[in-house]
Amino acid sequence: MYPCLLAPLGAHSPLPAIARRPAQLVGNTPVLWIDAPFAPPGRGFHAKLEGANPGGIKDRPGLHMIKEARRRGDLAPEAPIIESSSGTLGLGLALAGLTYGHPVTVVTDPGMEPSVVRLLTALGAHVEQVTSPHPDGGWQQARRDRVAELASGVPWTYCPDQYHNPDNVAAYRPLAAELLAQLGHIDVLVASVGTGGHSAGVTAGLRESLPGLKLIGVDSIGSTIFGQPAGSRLMRGLGSSIHPSNVDYAAFAEVHWVAPAEAVWACRQLARRHYASGGWSVGAVALVAGWVARTYPAGTRIAAIFPDGPHRYLETVYNDDWCREHQLLDQQQPQEPDEIAEPDECVVTGWTRCSQVRDPLGRDVIKAGVR
Missing domain, CATH: 3.40.50.1100 (Rossmann fold)
Structure with missing residues (x-):
């Protein structure tokens, strides 16, 4: 009745090689398909689960x-x-x-x-x-x-x-190679932005084979990276109060800013529906990648980078008392981002999209995103 139980040991798929040092556990992270509730049936995105590394993407x-x-x-x-x-x-x-x-x-x-x-x-x-x-x-x-x-x-x-070290960017070329091996063609990459390392490094590696790849950046409200004024930031792991030189502004087609309550909602949906979640960056990226999956043409292949897992956030993102204290629960979540024409048009307080990306310090030229 259960023939698999009678198969000889070692008859199934081969196990991964035994690591001799903990550093050998880094890389070759899995990809998981994410659909509901972020996208309707038949649509979704591929999440690269960097939380499978011993300590996360970094x-x-x-x-x-x-x-x-x-x-x-x-x-x-x-x-x-x-x-x-x-x-x-x-x-x-x-x-x-x-x-x-x-x-x-x-x-x-x-x-x-x-x-x-x-x-x-x-x-x-x-x-x-x-x-x-x-x-x-x-x-x-x-x-x-x-x-x-x-x-x-x-x-x-x-x-x-890490904010200004080009080795930070170069470290992510193997991640790009993994995505290519796992997914083949990719149309859109969705990545959070903090130091700018993984968005720049993965995109540069992918574009060697996929020159038409579109990069969508995900930032936190209160972050200065893309030209908003500095503000108080509850979310950690994405956003910045300084301007890292590793951010490749010219690589981005558009940027989305996400608020804490929106990220918490997305994190908890991922956990409940997909048994795979993480922290602030993961929730924010999932929110935006789901929007891409809903609004872009059917068949668009979307990859999203999930930088970590949920364990360090059990007393914040996944703690009801903490979230209620910060008024992050029981809010109606938007289905679409607000739109602004320029990144400094107004101070954003919730999920907002801008298709004009520029270096706020003038180290780059304006680049318009094209759908």
Whole structure:
């Protein structure tokens, strides 16, 4: 009655190779088809589940930046690594420190979830929190200033500077190769934007084979990356209060800003319907990718990058009391984004789309998105 139970051991599909080091667990992440409730029957998008890496998507640049720094001689054997992080890159650097034999200090702020602080400490990293934001650059600039202060007092310290390090971008070329192998043709890529690393690196890699690929960026309200004024940001992992030079503005066809309540709704729908979810970036990306799946022509192949999994967000995104405290539950969710013609036309407070993308510091030219 159950013939599979009688099959000899080893008769089924081969198992993955045994990893000899934890760094070998990074990459080759799965892709999952996502449809309802984000898209009607027959439509949907392919989600690249980077939360299947040991620490999330930033395991890739954590390892790559340190490997390249060692190769160039910028990082001496056993020298300390100090970097600013809201969480995920800290996990990647902890893995890199273990892999290559370097002590790691992660400078963060009070917004880092206590579970992540404990996990980083368990992984051997030292965690230091700044106590007040910078008056102009917010928590990110305060963290960066503290990194510089700590580094100045410790000889041979290496600071990866994920916001401006081209190795951060280059680290994502293997992810592009994985997507090509898994999906073949891709018409639209939907990616969150924080440091700008994975949106730039994956897009550059894909466009070598798919020059017509369309990139849609997903940002947080209150983020300055695409020309909005800096504001208070509840969401972590996407958005920025500074202007990272790794952001490839010319690569984007359009940008969407998403609010916390919208991301929470999407995260919880993913968990309930697909058993695959994550944090703020995942929810925001799913919201936008679902809109693309609903509104673009049938047959459009959409890939969306989910940077992490849900575990570090159990006391925020998935905590009813916390969400009610921040008025993130029981809100009517929009089916379509608001539209603005220019990225600085007004201060956006909810899901909003703009098809004009430009570098707010004037380092790039205006690029109009074309549907």
